[in-house]
Amino acid sequence: MTEPEPTAAERELVDCYERLVAILREHGDDLAPFAHRNAVKAAAALWQVANDLGLQPGHLYDLGI
């Protein structure tokens, strides 16, 4: 028996996480403090979803996550 695949909804959450990370990587320096720090906090929370799904979302200390 293998691990179940993520559901469509779980996949969408992982997409959100990846999108957030991409925004922080591309525009992190341009964001206002309120946007930047809340995006980091949201990414840290969504990282848990990807991690709990066994997707190995990596370590993103360079982005402050």
Next chain:
Amino acid sequence: MTPSPYWNPRTETLSRDALEALQLRKLRGLVDWTHASAPWQSAQLRKAGLESSDALRSLDDLRRIPFLERQDWMATQEEDPPYGAVLAAPPEAAIRYHTTSGTTGKRPLAVLDGPKDWEWIAEMWCYGFWAAGVRAPDSVFFAFSYGTFVGFWGAHYACEKLGCRVLPGGNMTTEARVRMIAEAEVTVVCSTPTYALRMAQEAEAKGVDLPGSAVRVLVLSGEPAGSIPATKALIEERWGAKAVDTAGMTELGTIFMFECSHQPGGPHIIEDHFVEEVVDPVTLEPVPDGELGERVVTSFGRGFIPVMRYRTRDMVVRVPASRCDCGRTFDIYDGGIRGRVDDMKVVRGTNVYPRAIEEIVRRNVGALEEFQVRLYTVDGIRDEIEVLVELAEGSQTTADGDLLQEVGRQLSEAHEGLRFGVRTAEPGSLPRFELKAKRLNDEREVWGGAGGERKTM
């Protein structure tokens, strides 16, 4: 949709094969991360011939990774303070600084965590709270001092994540805590087992009715007593609530096991985030399920400090998940943490574990206020052991010599006939504890010497 009884239904019910496949995948990722970012740990892997994760073909290959010893971690911290060479990310990336409670070693270990590590620390506690039946809108009181010791910090954030109302009970007297618990209609209390009993005593003394309060669950951590049946039964009786055990370590930042509401006699290991091995502490060879051994942990969650095959010194007995009917496939540590490798004392050739003493004392002495175990030397040559029991003031059993004799008899029977003295202590004379009770004093002299500290384990 019916709410899931599991925090993570996909992993908590995985088959053993699928769980081990997940662990192997995570282990490979951990080794790759270590080689890329943690030179100190990477050097240990290279010494063992593990140049990359390609060398890990099955979970059995975990055993090729060298053990991480606390003294090595401590040594690198002392050589290169304050963190040593263990970090995989620059300290500037951290948002939290915490330390061990200082129960072992000369100084506490200092650890760092980044934002997602800190979220992960809370995430592990969510597994535990969810399994204990804690849900919004529970009100959760933390009888915890909120210092640098990591303790219940992660649990606090977990409860916020669950949507519970959190009452941080730091910097309060015991009386103020029990009054708040009763008056604020708290439904869940987090504390050490010792302090749960202490609060119950204080409540009784001050006329606060805890069994009649809204409290329905106690989440215990910080000491092995949360899985000692007699202690747990006493806590549940005095609070009129269900008590569940958890255990964590600062070295991991969080809990690695939790007891579910089915209370199968020990906590489930969080096996999708940790690999737990049980080894003989002397030979370091694996011990089979059902036998006592030392836990060795590998953690997949915290990136800041890769921890692989860390020798914990905790003594455990692993049993299959099927022991519990909750449906989880995570194995169980029967009886929780059974003690520490270095807890064991040898008295006249007999192994003595503080946990076994506590079980017998609490089972027999109903009016127990506190107790202490004292080891001492007579005439410079003979080791003796005695248990001092402090009874509740006004207790009818104060002068009950038969009871003390019976406790001594049971202690002796449980320890190969070793003679135990049991006597009462003056009310208020024994130390009280909020965190990590220390109830064994080894005052023995060096054999044949005129004094000084004994050099035994």
